[in-house]
Amino acid sequence: MANMIHCLCNNINTAKVDIAASQGAERAKDVMRVCGTKFNCGQCRVSINARLEEWRAINPALEAAE
Ligand code: FES
Numbered sequence: 159m160a161n162m163i164h165c166l167c168n169n170i171n172t173a174k175v176d177i178a179a180s181q182g183a184e185r186a187k188d189v190m191r192v193c194g195t196k197f198n199c200g201q202c203r204v205s206i207n208a209r210l211e212e213w214r215a216i217n218p219a220l221e222a223a224e
């Protein structure tokens with residue numbers, strides 16, 4: 159997948175979501191916490207959660223290890 163911006167308010171792209179996922183983020187709010195920020199408009203929740211699902215599909219062994 160291309161590295162796209164998921165959260166315009168906080169400049170969170172796919173790479174940042176993936177890093178957060180590798181650190182245990184399961185939901186968009188977890189990504190915000192890992193990135194040290196908070197939701198502003200909240201428009202990114204669906205996009206971030208979709209990327210987290212994709213990440214888990216790509217990394218099933220890592221998810222199982224949690
Ligand atoms: S786009 Fe993420 S809080 Fe606004």
